[in-house]
Amino acid sequence: MTIQHTPGPWTLHETVRGIRIEDSKTTVCSVFPRGDKEANARLIAAAPDLLAALRLVERQHEGRVVGIGQTKCECDVCAVVRAAIAKAEGT
DSSP states (O other): OOOOOOOSOOEEEEOSSSEEEEOSSSEEEEEOSSSSHHHHHHHHHHHHHHHHHHHHHHHHHTTOOOSTTOSSOOSHHHHHHHHHHHHHHTO
């Protein structure tokens, strides 16, 4: 079973207690005033866009075979992109 994340875009809303990250229907998460709350909240809010960008890079490299016998691109960029996507998807 694959669990899907709340679709983006996500937006920031400052509250008395911290920052709330929301999609158009619900609160995705809240960040409370500790350390760099605004920077953390902006990074969280950008997550769906960042994941979409990583998937685009991965698609752009599909079929780019660098060596004999490879079935997918094995360049450093693709390795980092695939690792980040896997981390975001929990795989």
